[in-house]
Amino acid sequence: MVSKFNLFLCMGFLLGPILLYGQETPKKEPETIEIKANVQSSSQNSNFSKNPTGFQKEIHLDSANTRYTSLPDILNREAGVRIRQYGGLGSYSTLSLRGTNPNQSKIYWNGVPINNSFGGEINLADLPFDNLEKIEIYKSGTPAGFSGSAIGGSINLVSKTKFEKPITRVNLMGGSFKTAKTTVTHMDQFTNGSYFVQALHETSDQNFTYLNNKGTVLFNTYDDTIDERKNAQFRKTGFTGNLSFDIGKTKINLLNDYIHRKQGLPGPGNRQTTSVGRVFSKLSSAITTETNEFIFTNLTLETKTYGNFSKDDLFDPKSEFSFGTPNAYTKTNQYGFQLSPTLYLLDYYQVLRASVLTEQEFFTRYEKRANHETERKEPKKRRDTQSFTFQDEIRLFSNRLFLVPQVRFERYTDRFGKDETSIRNQLLDPLTDVFTVRQNFTNPSFGLKIIWIKKENWEWGTLANISKDFRIPSFIELFGERGSIVGNTKLRPEQSRNGDFGFYLHTKIGSGWKIQSDVSYFQKRIYDMILFLPNSQFTLRPENVDQAFIRGAETSHNIIWNKGLKFNFNYTYQDARNYSDSPALNGKYLPLRSKSQGSALLAFFNETSEIGIEYQYIGANFRDRTNEYLGFLPARQFWNLYIQYSAYKNKETGNELIFGFEVRNVTDKRVEDLVGYPLPGRSYYLTGSYRF
Numbered sequence: 001m002v003s004k005f006n007l008f009l010c011m012g013f014l015l016g017p018i019l020l021y022g023q024e025t026p027k028k029e030p031e032t033i034e035i036k037a038n039v040q041s042s043s044q045n046s047n048f049s050k051n052p053t054g055f056q057k058e059i060h061l062d063s064a065n066t067r068y069t070s071l072p073d074i075l076n077r078e079a080g081v082r083i084r085q086y087g088g089l090g091s092y093s094t095l096s097l098r099g100t101n102p103n104q105s106k107i108y109w110n111g112v113p114i115n116n117s118f119g120g121e122i123n124l125a126d127l128p129f130d131n132l133e134k135i136e137i138y139k140s141g142t143p144a145g146f147s148g149s150a151i152g153g154s155i156n157l158v159s160k161t162k163f164e165k166p167i168t169r170v171n172l173m174g175g176s177f178k179t180a181k182t183t184v185t186h187m188d189q190f191t192n193g194s195y196f197v198q199a200l201h202e203t204s205d206q207n208f209t210y211l212n213n214k215g216t217v218l219f220n221t222y223d224d225t226i227d228e229r230k231n232a233q234f235r236k237t238g239f240t241g242n243l244s245f246d247i248g249k250t251k252i253n254l255l256n257d258y259i260h261r262k263q264g265l266p267g268p269g270n271r272q273t274t275s276v277g278r279v280f281s282k283l284s285s286a287i288t289t290e291t292n293e294f295i296f297t298n299l300t301l302e303t304k305t306y307g308n309f310s311k312d313d314l315f316d317p318k319s320e321f322s323f324g325t326p327n328a329y330t331k332t333n334q335y336g337f338q339l340s341p342t343l344y345l346l347d348y349y350q351v352l353r354a355s356v357l358t359e360q361e362f363f364t365r366y367e368k369r370a371n372h373e374t375e376r377k378e379p380k381k382r383r384d385t386q387s388f389t390f391q392d393e394i395r396l397f398s399n400r401l402f403l404v405p406q407v408r409f410e411r412y413t414d415r416f417g418k419d420e421t422s423i424r425n426q427l428l429d430p431l432t433d434v435f436t437v438r439q440n441f442t443n444p445s446f447g448l449k450i451i452w453i454k455k456e457n458w459e460w461g462t463l464a465n466i467s468k469d470f471r472i473p474s475f476i477e478l479f480g481e482r483g484s485i486v487g488n489t490k491l492r493p494e495q496s497r498n499g500d501f502g503f504y505l506h507t508k509i510g511s512g513w514k515i516q517s518d519v520s521y522f523q524k525r526i527y528d529m530i531l532f533l534p535n536s537q538f539t540l541r542p543e544n545v546d547q548a549f550i551r552g553a554e555t556s557h558n559i560i561w562n563k564g565l566k567f568n569f570n571y572t573y574q575d576a577r578n579y580s581d582s583p584a585l586n587g588k589y590l591p592l593r594s595k596s597q598g599s600a601l602l603a604f605f606n607e608t609s610e611i612g613i614e615y616q617y618i619g620a621n622f623r624d625r626t627n628e629y630l631g632f633l634p635a636r637q638f639w640n641l642y643i644q645y646s647a648y649k650n651k652e653t654g655n656e657l658i659f660g661f662e663v664r665n666v667t668d669k670r671v672e673d674l675v676g677y678p679l680p681g682r683s684y685y686l687t688g689s690y691r692f
Helices: 002-014 071-075 423-428 475-479
Strands: 056-060 081-085 093-097 105-109 132-138 153-159 167-175 179-190 193-204 209-212 225-228 234-247 250-264 277-291 299-315 327-345 350-368 374-377 381-396 401-417 434-455 458-471 494-509 513-534 540-561 565-578 596-605 609-618 636-649 656-664 672-674 683-691
Touching: 071 081, 071 093, 071 132, 081 672, 093 105, 093 153, 381 475, 401 475
Parallel strands: 105 153
Antiparallel strands: 056 132, 081 093, 132 153, 167 179, 167 683, 179 193, 193 234, 209 225, 234 250, 250 277, 277 299, 299 327, 327 350, 350 374, 350 381, 381 401, 401 434, 434 458, 458 494, 494 513, 513 540, 540 565, 565 596, 596 609, 609 636, 636 656, 656 683
C-alpha cells in the first residue's frame, strides 16, 4: 500500500494552483482554559492544524502546578504511551510510542529536536517539566514543521509564553524519601509583549525499601531480604526565562531553559553501588518567529533558530560499573535553523506548507581516571543534517474532506575522527584520518480526514494515515565505543511502513457536559532493526538482523461535567512480535511490550476542592528477547488517591492558596519495571501553592 505513495503525491500536488489569490490569513485566538476541569483541552492548536489527519493529544498542565507529579507520570497515563523507569522519582526513564523502541521516537522542545545522536534515546528525567504549558503527542508520525522522521511518533514539550494577566506563584512540595521541591514563577506583561521566569530546586533521597532476591529469583527464596535503596538520591536545579513580543506583524519568542542535575546511579537491586554518580547540565535556547502576511496577504512565515548544549560527567571511582578508565565526560552541542512558509490558497481549497532545515551536532567524549583526570580524548563525532518537507492540505466539500499528501527529503553526513590509539584502525585504514558516512532518504506520507457530522457542539469524523519512516543509526552503532562495542559504518537505517485508521468524537451535551473520544487501529512493519551481537568474548557489534510487526488498537475517552465530575479512560491493546531470521527470536514477543495497558481517573470537584482516584494497569510482558521464563514480568496495577483544597481564592485578582495531599501506590505493590531496578512502594506527598 505504501508503495503507491508516488501516485498519491502526484495527484495531490497537481491540484495546486499556479496563480496566487490574495487571502488574509485567519488569525486564531487561544481559548480560556479552566484549571480544575480542563474543559478546553481541545482548544485550537497551531501545531495540530498542520497535521489535521493525525491522531494527536494535547495535555494541558495547569493542574500540575498544585500536585507533585513529573513528566513520566503524566505521559504514562496516555493511550499508546509506555514509560520504562530504572527506579523511582528522578531515575532514568525512557518513552515508547505504540510498541516501538525508545530510540524510534522523536522528542521536541517548542518544536526544537532534542534527541541525542550518540545513543538515540533520551532520558525524560533530563527534560523540563514544571515550566511547561502543555504536552503535545503525535502518534501518526512527525507533523509538518517539525524536523526528522519518527517510526514511533513524536512528543513536543511547549513552554509557557502566553497568559492573560500578571501572576506570581510559589510552590512548596514534599513527601516520602526526603523529597522536597520549591518553584517560584513570575509572569508579567509589557507593551506588545510578555515574559516568564521560573526558578526550581528539587531534592530526594529515594531510599525506599524493596525486596532483594539476591539474584536467585526461583531457585532460592530463603535468602530474600527487605533492603533499603542506596545511592539513588538526586538534586535538581533549573531556571527558565522566556520573552515574547510583537514587532508589526511578527511574533517573536526568546526561549531559554537550564537544568543541572546531580544524582547517584544505584545499580541493580542485588548489586547496589555506593559511589557511582552523575552530574548533568543542559542549556536549551531558541528564537522563534511567526510573520503573518509576509510579502503576500495569504503567506505566513515561521522560523526557528536554536542551540542545545549539554555536559555529562560520570564518576565511578571504585569501578562498580566499569573497568579500566571508569570515569567519563561527554559534551554535546547542537545548532539548527528552520524556515517554514505556509501559503493559504483557501479560494482554491488548499494550504501549502514547506519546511527547510539545516542542523549540526557535535559529540565529544573524554575517558577519565578514578581521580577524574583525562586519560584519553575520543575522536570528535559530527552529524550534519539537511531536510526539506513539502505538504499540500486539500480541503473539499466545505471543509468536510481533507487530503494531505506530504513528502520529506533528508540528507545525513556523519564524520568520525580516526582513533590514533587503535591498532586496528591504523592497519585497516592507514591513510584515512576521518571516516564519513552519507545517507539520503525520501519519506512520503498520506493522510485522510472525513468529517461525517459537524454542528456547533458536535463533531464526528474519520482519520487515516499511511507513511514510510526511518531511524538513522546512532553514533555508538556507527562508530562503536572503545573496549566494548565495535562500530559498523555499513549499517542500514531502520525503516518502517506505518498505518492507522480510526474515529473521533468531540461533543458538548446540555449545560456543561463535554465528551472527547477516539478509537484507532494501528500497524507498523519495521525492517532492518539493529541488534548488538557478540563479536568476541568481550565486545559487541551492531547488525541489521531484526524485523518486527506491531499491530494493535487504542482508545481514549474524556468526560467532563462542569458542575463537578471528571472521568478519563485510556486503553491500549497491542501485539508486538519479532520476525528475525534467527530461529531463537522469530515469533517471540518484543521485550517490555505489554499486550494490555490502561489507565483511568475519576474525580469530583467544586469551586474550593477536588478529590480523585487514579488507576493504572500494565499487562504481563517479557524482559528479554528470547522470552525466557526467568524474564517473565507478571501484570501489575497501581492505585493513587489525591485531594486538593483551595483555602483562599479571590476571583477578581486571581489570588489563591491551594493545599494538596496524595497517596501513590496505595496497595504498596513492590515490582520492577526493568530487571533489578525496583519501583517504590506506597508514598505520600504534601503540596502548597500560593498565587498572587
